[in-house]
Amino acid sequence: xxxxxxxxxxxxxxxxxxxxxxxxxxxxxxxxxxxxxxxxxxxxxxxxxxxxxxxxxxxxxxxxxxxxxxxxxxxxxxxxxxxxxxxxxxxxxxxxxxxxxxxxxxxxxxxxxxxxxxxxxxxxxxxxxxxxxxxxxxxxxxxxxxxxxxxxxxxxxxxxxxxxxxxxxxxxxxxxxxxxxxxxxxxxxxxxxxxxxxxxxxxxxxxxxxxxxxxxxxxxxxxxxxxxxxxxxxxxxxxxxxxxxxxxxxx
Amino acid sequence: xxxxxxxxxxxxxxxxxxxxxxxxxxxxxxxxxxxxxxxxxxxxxxxxxxxxxxxxxxxxxxxxxxxxxxxxxxxxxxxxxxxxxxxxxxxxxxxxxxxxxxxxxxxxxxxxxxxxxxxxxxxxxxxxxxxxxxxxxxxxxxxxxxxxxxxxxxxxxxxxxxxxxxxxxxxxxxxxxxxxxxxxxxxxxxxxxxxxxxxxxxxxxxxxxxxxxxxxxxxxxxxxxxxxxxxxxxxxxxxxxxxxxxxxxxxxxxxxxxxxxxxxxxxx
Numbered sequence: 333x334x335x336x337x338x339x340x341x342x343x344x345x346x347x348x349x350x351x352x353x354x355x356x357x358x359x360x361x362x363x364x365x366x367x368x369x370x371x372x373x374x375x376x377x378x379x380x381x382x383x384x385x386x387x388x389x390x391x392x393x394x395x396x397x398x399x400x401x402x403x404x405x406x407x408x409x410x411x412x413x414x415x416x417x418x419x420x421x422x423x424x425x426x427x428x429x430x431x432x433x434x435x436x437x438x439x440x441x442x443x444x445x446x447x448x449x450x451x452x453x454x455x456x457x458x459x460x461x462x463x464x465x466x467x468x469x470x471x472x473x474x475x476x477x478x479x480x481x482x483x484x485x486x487x488x489x490x491x492x493x494x495x496x497x498x499x500x501x502x503x504x505x506x507x508x509x510x511x512x513x514x515x516x517x518x519x520x521x522x523x524x525x526x527x528x529x530x531x532x533x534x535x536x537x538x539x540x541x542x543x544x545x546x547x548x549x550x551x552x553x554x555x556x557x558x559x560x561x562x563x564x565x566x567x568x569x570x571x572x573x574x575x576x577x578x579x580x581x582x583x
Numbered sequence: 584x585x586x587x588x589x590x591x592x593x594x595x596x597x598x599x600x601x602x603x604x605x606x607x608x609x610x611x612x613x614x615x616x617x618x619x620x621x622x623x624x625x626x627x628x629x630x631x632x633x634x635x636x637x638x639x640x641x642x643x644x645x646x647x648x649x650x651x652x653x654x655x656x657x658x659x660x661x662x663x664x665x666x667x668x669x670x671x672x673x674x675x676x677x678x679x680x681x682x683x684x685x686x687x688x689x690x691x692x693x694x695x696x697x698x699x700x701x702x703x704x705x706x707x708x709x710x711x712x713x714x715x716x717x718x719x720x721x722x723x724x725x726x727x728x729x730x731x732x733x734x735x736x737x738x739x740x741x742x743x744x745x746x747x748x749x750x751x752x753x754x755x756x757x758x759x760x761x762x763x764x765x766x767x768x769x770x771x772x773x774x775x776x777x778x779x780x781x782x783x784x785x786x787x788x789x790x791x792x793x794x795x796x797x798x799x800x801x802x803x804x805x806x807x808x809x810x811x812x813x814x815x816x817x818x819x820x821x822x823x824x825x826x827x828x829x830x831x832x833x834x835x836x837x838x839x840x841x842x843x844x845x846x847x848x849x850x851x
Contacts, residue, residue: 480684491703493702
């Protein structure tokens with residue numbers, strides 16, 4: 333327990349040191365404060381920005397795009413991943429192709445999304461979906477394959493129906509892997525949507541960050557970075573918390 | 584154990600646990616050829632008997648067990664349990680105990696034992712009571728809240744046995760249940776199984792690789808050979824019960840084990 337506390341203190345110390353170093357570099361003039369505004373100024377700007385209605389609308393726009401892309405990519409990806417894992421022939425055909433597709437950087441397709449969907453909600457959701465679906469498919473395939481044959485035989489020998497096998501064996505057995513997949517998918521999803529916003533968009537926090545950067549508004553830019561980082565970490569930690577609660581048996 | 588509420592009602596009680604295997608064959612079709620896994624296997628098992636199937640790898644003993652469990656149809660011949668065929672799994676007639684890895688790791692011991700009851704929608708309180716009785720029977724009173732990873736190998740197999748018994752079926756099928764255990768635990772579990780068996784009066788069909796285990800546990804041993812799988816000998820084990828550790832080094836035990844070994848060596 334003391335060790336555990338020690339680790340936490342060490343981590344906290346590093347975070348504090350990073351912010352302190354940042355503050356010092358800027359205050360002493362070691363780095364031009366116009367390039368690197370101090371940490372305290374950035375955080376103050378963050379507080380100010382969060383009070384502005386336009387920034388809150390941007391956050392809302394980004395959130396709705398991210399959630400829409402996620403809500404489409406996860407069930408679709410799970411379904412395809414499940415079909416691939418359950419059907420031997422389909423798996424043999426599709427798996428190498430998916431691996432090829434997964435290895436391509438998704439960002440190079442962004443201009444095509446803009447041409448097809450135009451600049452707006454559909455383009456960003458579409459690109460977020462596209463950035464996410466491959467990892468969902470591949471993780472689901474892994475999750476299905478992690479279900480042991482023995483478990484299915486046990487279920488069958490006690491007369492389980494298909495629905496019972498799905499909900500009482502497949503689902504709990506896959507849950508830890510699926511939650512992990514969900515968490516990683518969200519990272520891809522967020523990256524996709526923000527990138528689309530930065531590249532071509534009229535709203536969204538990614539669009540704001542790009543604009544601040546172009547206008548050399550470093551305080552706002554850094555505040556935006558801190559904002560998105562905090563949101564991403566909050567989501568990640570929430571899923572991780574659920575993960576540890578659901579997979580205590582995985583040892 | 585509580586008396587069971589729902590044994591197959593058509594059959595007279597006197598036949599509960601009887602198994603008749605009559606000229607059963609099993610052929611696996613592959614793309615290149617047909618493999619005869621079992622050929623002309625016949626066994627008549629009286630209710631309450633402890634029968635062990637033993638034989639080299641690939642002799643089809645596990646296949647035969649899966650057929651008795653209704654998990655795999657035979658290609659020819661008939662199998663009757665309680666006088667009726669078993670075209671699909673029927674937990675009222677047959678409980679199955681698998682190898683060590685078959686407990687669900689996300690459920691506690693008692694939830695694992697309750698699993699067969701939960702599938703049939705038995706009410707929570709009744710389920711819990713039956714699981715507790717079954718865990719008590721296998722000597723795991725008070726361990727119900729543990730997860731499988733918190734139990735030793737032997738304890739896990741006790742949970743598996745409890746799960747097989749929780750619906751009080753007349754027949755218990757056991758597929759190499761102690762294969763993954765160390766020697767000492769294996770001996771202890773053998774004695775435990777015999778105690779449970781004599782307390783419940785089940786018909787037990789037990790598959791193993793171990794000749795010592797076979798002779799030690801069984802009323803009768805069916806020795807199988809491979810390619811094709813068939814029964815080459817059917818021994819009665821006349822050793823008195825309860826079986827004791829001392830019997831292992833006796834002449835009677837040795838000659839029974841030797842007789843089985845000679846069959847297996849011939850076919851291996």
